Amino acid sequence: MKLAFVNGNIATLQGYTLSPQRGENFGDLGLMEKGTVLVEDGYIKEVGKDLPIPSDYQIIDVQGRLVTPGLIDPHTHLVHYGSREREYTWRIQGKPYMEILKEGGGILSSVKQTRRATLEELLKQSRKSLDRMLSMGITTVENKSGYGLNLETELKQLKAGQILNKEHPVDVINTFLGAHAIPLEYKENPDGYVEEVIKMLPIVREYAQFCDVFCEEGVFSVAQSERILLKAKEYGFKLKIHADEIVPTKGAQLAARIRCVSADHLLAVDEEGIEDLANSKTIAVLLPGTSFNLMSKKYAPAQRMIEKGVAIALATDYNPGSCPTENPQLIMTLACLNLKLTPAQALAAFTINAAHSLDLAHDRGSIEKGKIADLVIFDCDNVDYIPYHFGINHVQAVYKRGVKVC
Numbered sequence: 001m002k003l004a005f006v007n008g009n010i011a012t013l014q015g016y017t018l019s020p021q022r023g024e025n026f027g028d029l030g031l032m033e034k035g036t037v038l039v040e041d042g043y044i045k046e047v048g049k050d051l052p053i054p055s056d057y058q059i060i061d062v063q064g065r066l067v068t069p070g071l072i073d074p075h076t077h078l079v080h081y082g083s084r085e086r087e088y089t090w091r092i093q094g095k096p097y098m099e100i101l102k103e104g105g106g107i108l109s110s111v112k113q114t115r116r117a118t119l120e121e122l123l124k125q126s127r128k129s130l131d132r133m134l135s136m137g138i139t140t141v142e143n144k145s146g147y148g149l150n151l152e153t154e155l156k157q158l159k160a161g162q163i164l165n166k167e168h169p170v171d172v173i174n175t176f177l178g179a180h181a182i183p184l185e186y187k188e189n190p191d192g193y194v195e196e197v198i199k200m201l202p203i204v205r206e207y208a209q210f211c212d213v214f215c216e217e218g219v220f221s222v223a224q225s226e227r228i229l230l231k232a233k234e235y236g237f238k239l240k241i242h243a244d245e246i247v248p249t250k251g252a253q254l255a256a257r258i259r260c261v262s263a264d265h266l267l268a269v270d271e272e273g274i275e276d277l278a279n280s281k282t283i284a285v286l287l288p289g290t291s292f293n294l295m296s297k298k299y300a301p302a303q304r305m306i307e308k309g310v311a312i313a314l315a316t317d318y319n320p321g322s323c324p325t326e327n328p329q330l331i332m333t334l335a336c337l338n339l340k341l342t343p344a345q346a347l348a349a350f351t352i353n354a355a356h357s358l359d360l361a362h363d364r365g366s367i368e369k370g371k372i373a374d375l376v377i378f379d380c381d382n383v384d385y386i387p388y389h390f391g392i393n394h395v396q397a398v399y400k401r402g403v404k405v406c
């Protein structure tokens with residue numbers, strides 16, 4: 001299949017395949033007005049202005065609309081069962097997220113629902129979310145397990161992720177998050193559960209590229225997180241970490257020290273943690289939707305991070321508790337309003353920098369020759385309009401590996 005997208009305002013994000021955008025380069029869109037993208041057999045063949053178009057190419061005139069790389073969502077808890085809206089009123093009335101968890105709700109409520117669900121039920125619910133994500137421009141998504149907290153259900157979640165990756169247009173990248181919470185059966189013996197997670201590693205390895213830990217006061221300590229992640233590294237996992245979400249436990253310092261591909265949340269990261277991230281290759285994945293939904297006054301210190309040279313990506317953190325939304329465009333709005341990112345930075349954070357946070361910048365995240373032809377055509381002609389006009393879906397069309405999928 002040969003396609004020529006012509007007359008597009010193309011946000012190429014080119015020039016950052018080897019290293020992410022950071023500091024003053026953050027938000028460099030590589031904008032090409034009235035540009036052309038030639039696509040052949042699912043790959044980008046050429047990008048430029050006034051390109052000669054071979055006669056066997058099907059021409060698609062995008063009439064001056066914005067064309068971007070497919071959006072990449074590098075932090076979701078996609079595969080889970082059920083929902084937790086009954087906690088919503090409790091939280092509105094002031095009950096803290098961690099208190100609900102301590103009482104056996106929160107993550108543990110999703111664990112109960114997911115353990116009971118069949119593989120088919122997991123697939124059915126997750127397919128609906130993937131369809132929504134695709135309709136809003138997401139072409140690659142990371143999926144964490146972590147609602148099983150036992151081998152059988154962790155495997156069920158990861159197998160569902162693997163099946164979805166094969167059958168759905170959106171690419172699904174699996175992360176093992178067995179260390180998401182301490183299950184009730186190990187409430188009196190958390191270290192025993194740490195050893196249980198370590199025993200799971202070699203078994204789940206064939207279903208997940210990454211291993212992640214919820215490093216947080218009252219969940220997994222830095223020492224426990226380090227033990228699990230270093231073991232995971234031995235088994236060939238790439239590493240991620242939920243760090244400094246609520247309390248500054250120095251999870252960011254751990255991430256930089258053991259070379260996590262990403263450190264996520266970071267609302268409570270301290271100055272030393274920012275320095276360490278800035279001097280590392282670890283990507284900071286920021287999740288403003290979670291702060292918003294938890295009615296937190298605190299957001300990650302993005303401006304300080306940008307100033308110090310930390311590479312920043314964005315994600316939805318789609319999950320049934322702290323951030324039940326699949327909408328990346330809403331997250332862009334929240335990133336602009338509450339992290340003070342420019343719209344251009346928000347787009348870079350959901351494309352090339354998000355690709356780096358999944359170690360996928362070699363084949364996606366920008367519109368450059370040789371990369372897969374994951375493209376989004378927006379029904380507007382500039383990036384600013386997307387977060388500015390919030391609460392709607394601006395996508396006009398999505399192409400996945402050169403095939404129109406939405």
Ligand SMILES: O=C(O)CC1=NCN=C1
Binds near residue numbers: 077
């Ligand atoms: O609440 C959830 O289900 C997801 C979550 N894990 C760590 N923070 C939020």
Ligand SMILES: [Zn+2]
Binds near residue numbers: 242
């Ligand atoms: Zn999360």
